[in-house]
Amino acid sequence: xxxxxxxxxxxxxxxxxxxxxxxxxxxxxxxxxxxxxxxxxxxxxxxxxxxxxxxxxxxxxxxxxxxxxxxxxxxxxxxxxxxxxxxxxxxxxxxxxxxxxxxxxxxxxxxxx
Amino acid sequence: xxxxxxxxxxxxxxxxxxxxxxxxxxxxxxxxxxxxxxxxxxxxxxxxxxxxxxxxxxxxxxxxxxxxxxxxxxxxxxxxxxxxxxxxxxxxxxxxxxxxxxxxxxxxxxx
Numbered sequence: 625x626x627x628x629x630x631x632x633x634x635x636x637x638x639x640x641x642x643x644x645x646x647x648x649x650x651x652x653x654x655x656x657x658x659x660x661x662x663x664x665x666x667x668x669x670x671x672x673x674x675x676x677x678x679x680x681x682x683x684x685x686x687x688x689x690x691x692x693x694x695x696x697x698x699x700x701x702x703x704x705x706x707x708x709x710x711x712x713x714x715x716x717x718x719x720x721x722x723x724x725x726x727x728x729x730x731x732x733x734x735x736x737x
Numbered sequence: 738x739x740x741x742x743x744x745x746x747x748x749x750x751x752x753x754x755x756x757x758x759x760x761x762x763x764x765x766x767x768x769x770x771x772x773x774x775x776x777x778x779x780x781x782x783x784x785x786x787x788x789x790x791x792x793x794x795x796x797x798x799x800x801x802x803x804x805x806x807x808x809x810x811x812x813x814x815x816x817x818x819x820x821x822x823x824x825x826x827x828x829x830x831x832x833x834x835x836x837x838x839x840x841x842x843x844x845x846x847x848x
Contacts, residue, residue: 633777656835667827667839668780675835714779718835725770725837727779 626651628717630728638736643687643702645731647715650696657698658716659689662730668714674698685709710735739763743828743840750818750847758813758843760828766838768831769811773797773824774842780827786811818847 631646649657659671672683679691685708689700698715715728744759762769770785772795782795786805800822802814815822828840 658836660837667841668829668837669839670836673836716837725782725831727772727781729777729779 626655626717626719626724626726628715628726628728630713630715630731632731633729634732634734636734636736637705639707640704643700643705643709643733645700645713645715645733647698647700647728648696649698649715649717651717651719653719656718657689657691658718659683659687659698659700660714660716661711662714663711671700671713705733705735707735707737709733741828741830741838741840743826743843745843746841747844748846750815750845752819752847754818755814755816756818756845757815758826758828758845760811760813760840761809762811762828762830762838763809764830764832764838765808766830766832767808769805770795770829770831770837771801771803771811771813772827772829773822774827775824783813783826815845818845820847823847 628649657674660668661671662668672681674681674691682688687702712730712732714730718725741762767788771783772780774780781797783801784803786792792803823846826843829837831837
């Protein structure tokens with residue numbers, strides 16, 4: 625069984641300040657973990673993925689996430705928010721092969737000018 | 738370089754009508770899936786397929802049918818639409834590296 629919990633449904637930051645979007649997961653095997661971003665009225669785009677290589681994963685647009693097995697966390701960070709980062713972000717856990725993909729409920733990021 | 742193509746982008750139905758949401762991918766992915774997205778609920782899996790001729794139910798399959806006659810196509814059928822099926826629907830295929838590629842979405846309203 626697997627699950628994913630995004631701890632904040634909304635996060636608001638000022639432009640130029642750091643971003644932290646929190647995600648905890650549970651899994652009975654070694655999971656793959658992903659962050660996807662969805663801009664308004666758009667589809668979902670892959671930001672980054674963790675697949676048991678380096679625990680610090682770098683993605684597109686300056687985002688990165690750190691896999692912490694002891695804390696079962698995969699938080700998404702960015703040093704400096706940009707207005708274009710305003711979107712909804714989804715944390716996703718998946719088993720290998722054709723195993724089930726489970727989405728978190730999403731975190732809406734607001735960036736204040 | 739089309740990726741995953743969904744049609745239509747928008748559809749309005751009356752209760753009881755039927756329709757098919759089309760999904761096609763050109764990446765030769767074996768795994769394809771349909772999700773619905775509702776506010777505050779993330780994406781929920783409706784049906785998925787691990788190859789031509791093989792389909793299985795996800796979390797919320799009731800009211801939906803699927804078939805997979807070819808690797809490329811994975812249509813989603815609503816047999817008798819209900820207002821509870823008003824949602825945004827996403828088709829996605831998955832690579833061997835376990836990465837999902839999504840279509841642009843289909844917004845369905847059932848009156």
